[in-house]
Amino acid sequence: xxxxxxxxRYLVKRTGEKVFLECVxxxxxxxxxxxxxxxxxxxxxxxxxxxxxxxEKGDIPEGYSVSREKKERFSLILESASxxxxxxxxxxxxxxxxxxxTQYFGPGTRLLVL
Amino acid sequence: xxxxxxxxxxxxxxxxxxxxxxxxxSDRGSQSFFWYRQYSGxxxxxxxxxxxxxxxxxxxFTAQLNKASQYVSLLIRDSQPSDSATYLCAxxxxxxxxxxxxxxxxxxxxxxx
Numbered sequence: 771x772x773x774x775x776x777x778x779r780y781l782v783k784r785t786g787e788k789v790f791l792e793c794v795x796x797x798x799x800x801x802x803x804x805x806x807x808x809x810x811x812x813x814x815x816x817x818x819x820x821x822x823x824x825x826e827k828g829d830i831p832e833g834y835s836v837s838r839e840k841k842e843r844f845s846l847i848l849e850s851a852s853x854x855x856x857x858x859x860x861x862x863x864x865x866x867x868x869x870x871x872t873q874y875f876g877p878g879t880r881l882l883v884l
Numbered sequence: 885x886x887x888x889x890x891x892x893x894x895x896x897x898x899x900x901x902x903x904x905x906x907x908x909x910s911d912r913g914s915q916s917f918f919w920y921r922q923y924s925g926x927x928x929x930x931x932x933x934x935x936x937x938x939x940x941x942x943x944x945f946t947a948q949l950n951k952a953s954q955y956v957s958l959l960i961r962d963s964q965p966s967d968s969a970t971y972l973c974a975x976x977x978x979x980x981x982x983x984x985x986x987x988x989x990x991x992x993x994x995x996x997x
Contacts, residue, residue, distance in 0.1 A: 803984075810892075812989035813928070813972065828984065860927055872918070873985060875927040 774876035789848040793861030802844035806857040890988035903960040907973030920972040
C-alpha cells in the first residue's frame, strides 16, 4: 500500500514565524504535490515537484516555497506565516506523469496562524 | 485556467437509492477524470478514474464520461450511510507538464437511513 505521511496533524504558529511542513512517501513516486483546502474553495495546488530538486508553481504559490532534496521527501515552507495561511494542508504523490496516474494523499496538517 | 464545477449540495439520498453526482469541466483538452471521496476531517481517497467516453463500473460505483458535453458523473447504487461524505471531481491533462489535477469544490452527500 502507498503510504504518504505528514509531519504534524495540527500546528499552531504565530504571525511572522517560519513554518515547515514535511511530507514523506514510501513508494518511490516521482511526483509530489502540496495543496491547501479551504471551505468553499476546494483543493488548490500550491507547488508540485516531478523530480528531486525540481519544482513547479501551482495555482497559488505566493507566500510559499518548497524543497525536495530527496525523492521521498517534499517540504512546504511558509517563510513568514500570516493569518490567511490558516488552512488544511495536504500532500500527495503519484508514480509518474501520466493521464491515469492516481494521486495518493497524506492525512493532512491543519495549520492555525494566530 | 481549467475549471471544474460541482454542485456543492448537500445532496440527501435515502438509504438503498441511487445517488447521482455531477461534474462539468471547462478544458476540452482534459484527458482523465477522477472521483475522490473525502470524509469529514480526513484526506481524499480515490474511488475511481475514467478516461474514455461511456460508463465504467466498479462495484456499486459507476463513472460516466461524456467528453462532447464536458460532463462526468458518479452514480452510487444501493447507497449506504457509510457513503455519506464529500465527493470531489478532478481532471487532468496528458503527459509531462499536465500532471496537475484540478479539483472541483466537492458535493456533500448525505445518505438518510
